[in-house]
Amino acid sequence: MNKKKPIITNEILNSLSDIRRAKAPGFFYTQLRARMENELSVGRQGKRIWKPLLIISGFVIILVLNGWVLYNNRGRGAGSDVNGYDKFQIVANDYRINNFLPVDLNQ
Amino acid sequence: MNELDLIQQLREGDEHAFKTLVESYQDLVYNTALGIVQNAEDAEDISQEVFIKVYRSVHTFKGESKISTWLYRITVSTALDLLRSRKSKKRFSFLQRLFGDNNEPLQEVPDFNHPGVALDQKENAARLFKAINQLPENQKVAFTLHKLEDLSYQEISEVMKVSVSAVESLMHRAKQNLKKILEKDNEE
Known part of the structure; x- marks a missing residue:
């Protein structure tokens, strides 16, 4: 049994010693040309179709984003709160940075 | 026609030269691909891809090696790329099965018989x-x-x-x- 194992293994290993080269399928060149022409025409068509599509979809995305931003900011006003205070003014008041002059100019 | 002439004509986009190249080397490319991927359909697909790559990149071939060497290289890399993509797909489907997304059993690869x-x-x-x-x-x-x-x-x-x-x-x-x-x- 032990002697048989290497013999079988060697037989299997040598099974490709007389192998012949496999031939490419018939009409290989014709099929290749057909595929090349198909790929080239699809590529050309693709470019023709995709370029304007990309530009249009880019514009649509920008418009949608703009719309979304406007929708989210509706009623907030341009930087003012409901009482008409400017956001910067509120922050400045909170941190008392609008009274930074050492001398009161009204005096 | 010697190899340099053939390459020169291919660079000029000569249809006849391309046909000559394909007919001279199609068996070499097909047999190599078949040996690596061990599937006749895939080997045919790879062979076509190899010649398309050759057609597109013939201007980059410097002629320092033989055409056959160049073709072997392209065939081997194309065939290995296919095997790698198959392997990663297999791994992904295994994971899908593991997490219960895909219940289809993994297909056993049938024995390959070289013609x-x-x-x-x-x-x-x-x-x-x-x-x-x-x-x-x-x-x-x-x-x-x-x-x-x-x-x-x-x-x-x-x-x-x-x-x-x-x-x-x-x-x-x-x-x-x-x-x-x-x-x-x-x-x-």
Whole structure:
């Protein structure tokens, strides 16, 4: 049994010693040309179709984003709160940075 | 027509030269691809892809190596790319099955029968091809080129861009690994 194992293994290993080269399928060149022409025409068509599509979809995305931003900011006003205070003014008041002059100019 | 003339005409976009190239080398490309992917349909697809790559990149071919060497290189890399993408898909579907997304069973790969094998060697060759499939990529390539395309170690070293001694080492390890795999198979 032990002697048989290497013999079988060697037989299997040598099974490709007389192998012949496999031939490419018939009409290989014709099929290749057909595929090349198909790929080239699809590529050309693709470019023709995709370029304007990309530009249009880019514009649509920008418009949608703009719309979304406007929708989210509706009623907030341009930087003012409901009482008409400017956001910067509120922050400045909170941190008392609008009274930074050492001398009161009204005096 | 010598190789340099053929390349020159290919660069000029000569249709006839391209046909000559395909008809001269289609069996070389197909047989190499078939040995690596072990599937006739995939091998045909790869062969077509190889010639399309050649058509598109002939201007980059410097002519420092033989056309056949260049073709072997493109064929091997295209075939290995296909195997790698198959492997990652297999891994992904395995994960899907693991997490219950896909309940389809994994397909068993059928035994490969190379059309050039003699009838009395079919069974042994099928077992050998199955074992070859389990080798690491570079050992598989070296072994396939040597056994199926009858390339010398020198030629394999040119295709794989490694030294001859590296090819010798690859072949030695390939044979050792194949022996181990086959012996394990025999025990089962």
